[in-house]
Amino acid sequence: MVHAFFDPAQAAAFNAAASKKDSQFEVRYFPLHGLGNITRMLLASSGAKFTNFNPEDWAALKPEAPFGVMPLLKETTSDGTVIQIAESDAIERYLSKKFGYYGDNIFEETLIDTFVSSDNDIMNKIFGFIMLKDAEQKAEAKEKALQGPVANWVKNHELHLQNNGANGHYVGNKHTLADFKTAQLISIIQGFSGEDLISEKLTPALIKVRATVDKIPSLAAWRATDEWKAFADRNKAALGF
Amino acid sequence: MVHAFFDPAQAAAFNAAASKKDSQFEVRYFPLHGLGNITRMLLASSGAKFTNFNPEDWAALKPEAPFGVMPLLKETTSDGTVIQIAESDAIERYLSKKFGYYGDNIFEETLIDTFVSSDNDIMNKIFGFIMLKDAEQKAEAKEKALQGPVANWVKNHELHLQNNGANGHYVGNKHTLADFKTAQLISIIQGFSGEDLISEKLTPALIKVRATVDKIPSLAAWRATDEWKAFADRNKAALGF
Numbered sequence: 362m363v364h365a366f367f368d369p370a371q372a373a374a375f376n377a378a379a380s381k382k383d384s385q386f387e388v389r390y391f392p393l394h395g396l397g398n399i400t401r402m403l404l405a406s407s408g409a410k411f412t413n414f415n416p417e418d419w420a421a422l423k424p425e426a427p428f429g430v431m432p433l434l435k436e437t438t439s440d441g442t443v444i445q446i447a448e449s450d451a452i453e454r455y456l457s458k459k460f461g462y463y464g465d466n467i468f469e470e471t472l473i474d475t476f477v478s479s480d481n482d483i484m485n486k487i488f489g490f491i492m493l494k495d496a497e498q499k500a501e502a503k504e505k506a507l508q509g510p511v512a513n514w515v516k517n518h519e520l521h522l523q524n525n526g527a528n529g530h531y532v533g534n535k536h537t538l539a540d541f542k543t544a545q546l547i548s549i550i551q552g553f554s555g556e557d558l559i560s561e562k563l564t565p566a567l568i569k570v571r572a573t574v575d576k577i578p579s580l581a582a583w584r585a586t587d588e589w590k591a592f593a594d595r596n597k598a599a600l601g602f
Numbered sequence: 603m604v605h606a607f608f609d610p611a612q613a614a615a616f617n618a619a620a621s622k623k624d625s626q627f628e629v630r631y632f633p634l635h636g637l638g639n640i641t642r643m644l645l646a647s648s649g650a651k652f653t654n655f656n657p658e659d660w661a662a663l664k665p666e667a668p669f670g671v672m673p674l675l676k677e678t679t680s681d682g683t684v685i686q687i688a689e690s691d692a693i694e695r696y697l698s699k700k701f702g703y704y705g706d707n708i709f710e711e712t713l714i715d716t717f718v719s720s721d722n723d724i725m726n727k728i729f730g731f732i733m734l735k736d737a738e739q740k741a742e743a744k745e746k747a748l749q750g751p752v753a754n755w756v757k758n759h760e761l762h763l764q765n766n767g768a769n770g771h772y773v774g775n776k777h778t779l780a781d782f783k784t785a786q787l788i789s790i791i792q793g794f795s796g797e798d799l800i801s802e803k804l805t806p807a808l809i810k811v812r813a814t815v816d817k818i819p820s821l822a823a824w825r826a827t828d829e830w831k832a833f834a835d836r837n838k839a840a841l842g843f
Binding site for chain 1: 604610613616689690699719745766833
């Protein structure tokens with residue numbers, strides 16, 4: 362039997378649902394930020410109604426999941442259509458298209474893809490040392506990543522943001538997926554390196570991206586909830602920040 | 603000065619170039635498959651005219667590159683417009699949109715994003731152990747990755763491909779970016795595990811994806827060139843297959 366998620370028979374209903382902005386969303390993930398963070402940021406920033414479902418027994422639900430992984434996004438439209446999406450990258454792209462965070466033409470889309478890809482590359486390099494168990498190896502790999510690719514990322518992104526007028530955005534004067542991804546990455550890099558690589562003085566344009574994202578009222582409201590704070594506590598316990 | 607690549611002043615020219623299919627392309631990368639492989643597969647499969655430029659002195663060109671990394675794609679349209687794209691993921695998405703490998707609607711696009719994201723995740727897990735220097739640790743991490751996430755990927759992708767009729771495609775009856783990414787990933791997984799995880803007997807639908815991609819005449823022609831074989835030799839020297 363075809364998993365409902367992949368069933369071509371639902372194509373028309375899916376395409377109709379994708380254009381609706383008044384849906385109700387459920388984010389199924391562990392009770393921490395992790396790979397669910399950008400999805401929740403996109404939903405909160407766009408003012409969408411969403412709830413979080415943190416399965417107590419993920420092992421029992423895992424076999425039903427399209428790839429056996431979370432996060433999973435469930436969308437219920439105002440007319441009752443239900444669709445699901447797996448894989449954080451696919452969820453983020455779907456929501457960005459729906460809520461206008463993916464650019465207005467292929468030039469903007471390609472720029473956004475480029476910055477997002479560059480951000481993902483750095484996230485993977487950071488995961489590379491986070492996952493190491495041996496403390497000495499981890500410290501060495503962390504230093505190497507921070508001084509090499511991370512420092513290179515900081516330099517190049519600061520330059521391109523300066524070229525866009527240091528207005529807190531990568532593309533024009535609007536929020537795109539690239540802004541959200543970078544705002545998250547700045548938090549993570551600062552978590553590991555304090556103000557050594559990214560600071561108001563060293564990289565004002567990068568700092569502006571994060572500040573501009575932080576200022577979105579509906580996102581700030583989500584971050585003021587007890588639920589968000591509980592997720593942050595879990596992240597802090599795992600990563601130390 | 604704004605890097606030409608990111609300059610908003612080129613938006614109209616870029617958008618016009620993106621719709622043209624008779625352009626001439628240059629792929630700037632090291633003389634091996636690596637991160638340039640999917641880009642070259644997309645160009646060859648679509649019958650596009652492309653050349654490879656393998657800088658002898660990459661260090662000298664690196665500071666000019668948008669993020670100091672390759673691959674880079676240069677496109678020259680028949681009317682002389684020149685555009686550039688950086689980051690393999692952005693290049694692959696741009697070419698997929700241009701040559702019809704990215705789906706006809708948001709349902710198809712989201713499915714493709716989902717499969718591509720799942721493929722990228724496994725590629726990152728494989729890079730995770732390839733990069734380890736200590737032989738014992740590498741062997742242990744390789745076994746763990748192959749028996750865990752890679753085996754899980756094989757199981758789920760085989761299932762979804764079977765559900766699509768085991769016709770060699772993820773979406774409908776046409777080639778999409780997901781087919782190319784998976785065809786490459788199959789080669790890499792088989793390179794590490796022979797026929798233990800992927801074989802005609804164990805996973806006929808996955809094997810069919812690779813066979814269907816291999817059958818594209820213009821792709822087969824590119825793979826018969828001395829240049830392609832030289833890239834394959836370099837890959838073999840680095841990875842052993």
